Amino acid sequence: MKTVGIVGLGVMGASFAMRAKELGYRVLGMDIDPKTIDYALNHGMVDGASTDARLLLEDCDFVILALYPTKIKGWLEQFQSYIRPGTLLLEISGVKSKLTGPIHEILRDDIELLSIHPMCGRESRGIEFGDAKIFDQANFIIIPVEGNSIDSVVFTSVFAKELGCKNVSVLQVEEHDRMIGFLSQLTHVLAVCLMNTHENSHLVEYTGDSFRDLTRIAKINEDMWSELFLLNKDILLDEIDQFIASIENFKSVLINEDTDEMKHLFVQSTERRKKFDK
Amino acid sequence: MKTVGIVGLGVMGASFAMRAKELGYRVLGMDIDPKTIDYALNHGMVDGASTDARLLLEDCDFVILALYPTKIKGWLEQFQSYIRPGTLLLEISGVKSKLTGPIHEILRDDIELLSIHPMCGRESRGIEFGDAKIFDQANFIIIPVEGNSIDSVVFTSVFAKELGCKNVSVLQVEEHDRMIGFLSQLTHVLAVCLMNTHENSHLVEYTGDSFRDLTRIAKINEDMWSELFLLNKDILLDEIDQFIASIENFKSVLINEDTDEMKHLFVQSTERRKKFDK
Numbered sequence: 001m002k003t004v005g006i007v008g009l010g011v012m013g014a015s016f017a018m019r020a021k022e023l024g025y026r027v028l029g030m031d032i033d034p035k036t037i038d039y040a041l042n043h044g045m046v047d048g049a050s051t052d053a054r055l056l057l058e059d060c061d062f063v064i065l066a067l068y069p070t071k072i073k074g075w076l077e078q079f080q081s082y083i084r085p086g087t088l089l090l091e092i093s094g095v096k097s098k099l100t101g102p103i104h105e106i107l108r109d110d111i112e113l114l115s116i117h118p119m120c121g122r123e124s125r126g127i128e129f130g131d132a133k134i135f136d137q138a139n140f141i142i143i144p145v146e147g148n149s150i151d152s153v154v155f156t157s158v159f160a161k162e163l164g165c166k167n168v169s170v171l172q173v174e175e176h177d178r179m180i181g182f183l184s185q186l187t188h189v190l191a192v193c194l195m196n197t198h199e200n201s202h203l204v205e206y207t208g209d210s211f212r213d214l215t216r217i218a219k220i221n222e223d224m225w226s227e228l229f230l231l232n233k234d235i236l237l238d239e240i241d242q243f244i245a246s247i248e249n250f251k252s253v254l255i256n257e258d259t260d261e262m263k264h265l266f267v268q269s270t271e272r273r274k275k276f277d278k
Numbered sequence: 279m280k281t282v283g284i285v286g287l288g289v290m291g292a293s294f295a296m297r298a299k300e301l302g303y304r305v306l307g308m309d310i311d312p313k314t315i316d317y318a319l320n321h322g323m324v325d326g327a328s329t330d331a332r333l334l335l336e337d338c339d340f341v342i343l344a345l346y347p348t349k350i351k352g353w354l355e356q357f358q359s360y361i362r363p364g365t366l367l368l369e370i371s372g373v374k375s376k377l378t379g380p381i382h383e384i385l386r387d388d389i390e391l392l393s394i395h396p397m398c399g400r401e402s403r404g405i406e407f408g409d410a411k412i413f414d415q416a417n418f419i420i421i422p423v424e425g426n427s428i429d430s431v432v433f434t435s436v437f438a439k440e441l442g443c444k445n446v447s448v449l450q451v452e453e454h455d456r457m458i459g460f461l462s463q464l465t466h467v468l469a470v471c472l473m474n475t476h477e478n479s480h481l482v483e484y485t486g487d488s489f490r491d492l493t494r495i496a497k498i499n500e501d502m503w504s505e506l507f508l509l510n511k512d513i514l515l516d517e518i519d520q521f522i523a524s525i526e527n528f529k530s531v532l533i534n535e536d537t538d539e540m541k542h543l544f545v546q547s548t549e550r551r552k553k554f555d556k
Contacts, residue, residue, distance in 0.1 A: 119486035139484050167483045183481055183489045190468050191492060193524040195547035197517070203461055204553050205445045206417050208397035211461045211554070213491040214469060218551040222544035226537050233532060239475070240529050244522065246471040251518050254511060259504050266500035269473035273496040275482050276489070 001026050005060030006046075007053060007075065009036050011122045012092060013066030014130025017045045019163050022132055028056045036127050045130065057082040062090065062155075069093040069227050073103050085110040088152050092116055094224075095180055095232040096143050096173045104145065114152050115143040117176065118165065119184075123219040133164075137278070140165035143176045181235035186243055188225060189236070191218040279304050283338030284324075285331060285353065287314050289400045290370060291344030292408025295323045297441050300410055306334045314405050323408065335360040340368065340433075347371040347505050351381050363388040366430050370394055372502075373458055373510040374421050374451045382423070392430050393421040395454065396443065397462075401497040411442075415556070418443035421454045459513035464521055466503065467514070469496040 003026040006013045013029070017040065020027045029040045029049035037049045050056055057063070057079060065072055072091055083089075089111060093099055096115050107113055120138035122129045140160040144153055153170070160168045171179065195218040229236055253261045281304040284291045291307070295318065298305045307318045307327035315327045328334055335341070335357065343350055350369055361367075367389060371377055374393050385391055398416035400407045418438040422431055431448070438446045449457065473496040507514055531539045 119484060121486075139486065141484060169483055171484070179481055179484050182475070182478065183485050186475075187472070187489050187492050189525065189528060190472060191551075192543060192547040193528050194465070194468060194521060195550045196528075196543055197460070197464075197521045197524045200460065200550060201553050203457055205447055206397060206419060206449070206457050207461050207554055208399075208417065210495045211465050212556070213494055214465050215547075215551050215554065216491055217488045218547040220544045220548055222541040222548070225544060226540045229532060229540065230535055230537065233535070237529065237532060240525065240532075243472065243475045244525065244529075246475045247467065247518065247522065250467060250471050250474075251515065251522075254507060254515060254518075257508055257511070259508070262504045262507065263500040265470060265474055266498045266503060269470040269493075269496040270498055270500070272473045272478060273469075273493050275479050276485055276493065278490070 002061045003028060003059055005030065005053075005056060005063040006066060007031075007063060008066040008068075008071075009040050009045075009049075009127045009130075010066060011125055011127070011129045011131075012118075013064070014040070014045060014127040015120075015122075015132060015134050016064050016066060016163075018130055019132035019135055021045065021047075023162055028060060030056055031127075039127050045127075053079045054082045057087075058084055060084070060087060062088040065089055065091040067091075068224055069095070069099050069231060072099070073106060076103065077106060080108050080111060083108070083111055087111055088155065089113045090116050090156060092118060094184065094228045095177050097177045098231045100145065100173070104147070112147075112149060112152055114148050114156055115145070115173075116156060116160075117141040117143065117180075118160070118163070123217060123221075125221045125224075135163040135165055137164070137166045139167045139169070141176060142168065142170045143173055144170065145173060177232055177235055181232055181239045185229060185232060185236045186239040188217050188220060189240060190243070191215050192220060194218065280339045281306060281337055283308065283331075283334060283341040284344060285309075285341060286344040286346075286349075287318050287323075287327075287405045287408075288344060289403055289405070289407045289409075290396075291342070292318065292323060292405040293398075293400075293410060293412050294342050294344060294441075296408055297410040297413055299323065299325075301440055306338060308334055309405075317405050323405075331357045332360045335365075336362055338362070338365060340366040343367055343369040345369075346502055347373070347377050347509060350377070351384060354381065355384060358386050358389060361386070361389055365389055366433065367391045368394050368434060370396060372462065372506045373455050375455045376509045378423065378451070382425070390425075390427060390430055392426050392434055393423070393451075394434060394438075395419040395421065395458075396438070396441070401495060401499075403499045403502075413441040413443055415442070415444045417445045417447070419454060420446065420448045421451055422448065423451060455510055455513055459510055459517045463507060463510060463514045464517040466495050466498060467518060468521070469493050470498060472496065 009031040029046035030053040040046045120134040287309040307324035308331040398412040
């Protein structure tokens, strides 16, 4: 039986723990919040858990770091001396390029850190929103850098399929952050900015599903997403500018009542969107 | 048993027909497309149907006009002489102010037209996407104008609840079109413009549910929505401008790395969005 350590039992860490338990792994949970540790133990999400990672790391065959991105480096500085040589660490942050360089610099030579990005989650934060099912049919991306081993990439690919993910893909760091800048970050910016366009609570009783679906992700963890946006600032700004150009173009078409061009834009968006149907 | 006539058996007309049948109404369908009439008859969506409205209108206790907005006036000019005096007509167009004035001008004095807007639908067009369930828990708006009777508003409210709708509200024409400009039209503009920001088909295997949910309505009926946008042009342009101001503000916050203000914007969007949870 393999033992997986999970550092950080927020919504993602808890979801990893729950699915790993279902799969028969021995799961050890670590979190700085004693209440979270109690919750994990009381709900059978873990086989063991502690606020003191030093007590558990020696037992782990591999470790998932489900921390806020900016907390990873400090955690490693404090605890990596307790990790067994040869252990694989998986970090799941939403952006990579500005984040992982400094981490690799301080990482022990006999530990391997591999970046992954399971494309799933929940709008809510905290262990109580953990859900093993978030991995079902999700896309899973591995973002290896120089120094990562083929063995680790293969092991992680197999683990991703065990978790229930559909596509497992490999991307370069820059490709990943560009993709995330568009698919995830720009998408969240639009939902947030739509809710913030003007006061709208008087409209609740009139709304349909379109508005609800489009703004679901306007419920956003402000601590994590402000970190992620700043870590991917240049790419996200470029994506925002491209979007503004797109909506300014649409605005001109509407001002000019250019029905043919408007229909062309609708047909294009329809064709493109069809490819994304599950 | 009441007989309801449904003019136009697209996705909305067909859905009305199917739910009305479930409720025990006698349903008569009218459509210019013989294939659509055959489909409705073969699938038991209607008790009778014809491409020739003249044959059926005399039998109808009330009539739902589920036509493209710009087709309503022409249809009435052609067929209103066949409608029984005192019949209530319900029209379901997505915008009202520029549309219904000219219609009321040509309408026979002994027929009443009441504007409604069931806040539900499907991205796909055509009778085969009709679905009685779209009305379940939907919001339903009645938009009376001078000349509409209290009796008709009450009858329609009861009918809306029979259909399965949750909230039935009454709005003035201008309130309705402003609300639609934000909740529905701006929302569709954002989804369309996001898909049109740049080519993105290479991103399919990496996407998560956020992007899928936000862009679902980028699959759009280009004929109907171009009509609806032009009929509500001034309001929609104003909403687009307010959104652009919102995203430009967000962009400045990101450029300045103003984390506190960014978190404030996220907290605001989260609080506002929570009110829209079903």
